[in-house]
Amino acid sequence: MLKGRNLIAPVDFTMEEIHSLLDLADAIIDNPAAYAESAKGKVLASLFYEPSTRTKFSFDTAMLRLGGSVIGFSDPTTTSTAKGETVADSAKTISQYADIIAVRHPKEGTALLMSRYSDCPVINAGDGGHMHPTQTLTDLLTIRRLEGRLDHLTIGVCGDLKFGRTIHSLVTCLARCEGMRFVFISPQELRMPDYVKTVLDRAGVPYYETHDLEASMPELDILYMSRVQRERFVSEEEYLRLKDYFILTADKMQLAKPSMMVLHPLPRVNEIAVEVDSDPRAAYFKQVKFGMFVRMALILKLLGIE
Amino acid sequence: MINVSKLKKGIVIDHIKANHGYKIFKQLGLDRIDDTVVLMRNVDSRKMGKKDLIKIETDVHLNLDVLGLIDPDVTINYVENGELVRKVRLELPLEVTGILTCRNPRCITNQEHVEDIRFRLVDPETKEYACEYCEARTHL
Known part of the structure; x- marks a missing residue:
């Protein structure tokens, strides 16, 4: 209740x-x-x-x-x-x-x-x-509706994994589901914090960290993109250096499974090229409605x- | 050698790590009580080499959580009629309320006054506690 x-x-x-x-x-x-x-x-x-x-x-x-x-x-x-x-x-x-x-x-x-x-x-x-728990509920509903389940999925999380609170919530929540696997794609400076990885280790959930988005694309069921947020950085220089690190393009989408869905909590800046919007696997606007x-x-x- | 007479009734806080005595003295508010209190520093100890010691000639209530936080290895001896009647060994408390303050400047407890903030032990080795509001780690 x-x-x-x-x-x-x-x-x-x-x-x-x-x-x-x-x-x-x-x-x-x-x-x-x-x-x-x-x-x-x-x-x-x-x-x-x-x-x-x-x-x-x-x-x-x-x-x-x-x-x-x-x-x-x-x-x-x-x-x-x-x-x-x-x-x-x-x-x-x-x-x-x-x-x-x-x-x-x-x-x-x-x-x-x-x-x-x-x-x-x-x-x-x-x-x-x-x-931001209602964003997590949104993500869970989106994944469950589009994939038909909340278990046995390989989820790639890309971008600012260090400061992305919606990502921390989603990953720690999904760690409670069976058969999940994570791929954390980020530059060295924005890697997933230890406390999230500790949750996964304790729950026995497999994951690996990489900075190669293209190489990991073929194995993903879900790609969760995130924005590098200006307000989380101490210096403007650091923000400008990292903001364009990962950009999802139509070319990269060709490497993905035909069923792989792209999610993003929005708003985006430029991390998903507008050309991806017309791809039926781009689910981020449906996510807003969900x-x-x-x-x-x-x-x-x-x-x-x- | 300084001699302090044997306690008839009161509390002896023993096995305090050398130089931790004053911190405990202040945190327990012993500078504000009217009873006789002795803080001894750098006392020779067979077990510890040097230790601090506090004797309180009263049956004042001690906040054992505070003691556990500062020095979980201390021993509390309760004395009556010159005899040891109870010995308490401390542990790091799993949870403390109203003792710690959050050091995270982005935490709401640093914007407005919040009573009795609860902190949960997250790392016994570093004695780090997590704020119940923002989950940021802090220690005494």
């Missing part, structure tokens, strides 16, 4: 709970009209203390498509925060108005702190460089509406 629970990190839910959530997302995709009034009378507080148009739109449209309403902000300078209100007090106050809260904040741990003071469920919509459906399922589950 997920009713009344919070989602702060992907590991908050068991794989069984995640599969049940994805089942509901599948049901919504198959028959969205049946859920168009499921959350009627319910209010989502969508609190974005830092800009993220994509995630905010995804949460807001998820609630609207369930027949619910949305309050919130995407600019904290227009709220009581600007007057010095603590996030703890904001959580207590806003949860008197809303039935569920989605919060994004630049400080790590904010969603957990808010969940301790809120009288309604809190969803972490991203807390700094720490966690993100909305999985958030619809999550809202219903946490509100206890099925």
Whole structure:
């Protein structure tokens, strides 16, 4: 039962709970009209203390498509925060108005702190460089829908593996599934951190690290691309040196299996050439839509509406 | 040789690594209590070579988590009527609450006041603990 629970990190839910959530997302995709009034009378507080148009739109449209309403902000300078209100007090106050809260904040741990003071469920919509669990759910739904399973897959993860929080969450979550194998493709400076590799080692999940995207293409079932994020670098020089390291092109796609899917949490900069968009294996825009459906399922589950 | 008389009632914190005594003294807040407290440094020890020692002439409550964090090898001896009545050996606590502060500048606990932050032991060798909010590692 997920009713009344919070989602702060992907590991908050068991794989069984995640599969049940994805089942509901599948049901919504198959028959969205049946859920168009499921959350009627319910209010989502969508609190974005830092800009993220994509995630905010995804949460807001998820609630609207369930027949619910949305309050919130995407600019904290227009709220009581600007007057010095603590996030703890904001959580207590806003949860008197809303039935569920989605919060994004630049400080790590904010969603957990808010969940301790809120009288309604809190969803972490991203807390700094720490966690972004609804992106993980999005990725899981996308993989399960496109591959038909969440087990026995070889997943290549490419780009900024050091700072990519969505990648850390996805890999540690998939480590709980059977028969998974990972290929970590990155420059030396942006390799997967030890804590993620420790999780894999403990779970007995095989993986290897490489900087050769082309050589690893033929063995992949999924290629998860990521953006090298400017804000994670101390110096502009370092960012400029690494940002163009891996670019997926139509030529490289020719090396991949006909069934290999390309995922990306978006937004992209230039790591996937636009020419790849027309390839039927480019699944990143479908992934965006699945993100909305999985958030619809999550809202219903946490509100206890099925 | 300095002699400190035998304790009639109180607590002896023994086997403190040399030079750790003052840190423990401060962390336990022994500078703020009214009872008699003796901190002895660089005392000769057969087992340790040199050690520090603290004697407290009271039955004040000690936060053993703090002690375990600073020096898990210390021994606590409880004395009554001049006799040892209880001996406690410490271990590194698996979890500590309200003692450590997070050193991650991006952690919410460094933006606003958060009571009783819980830290979980993640590496006994380096004595590193992870903040429950941001999971960044820190130590005392």
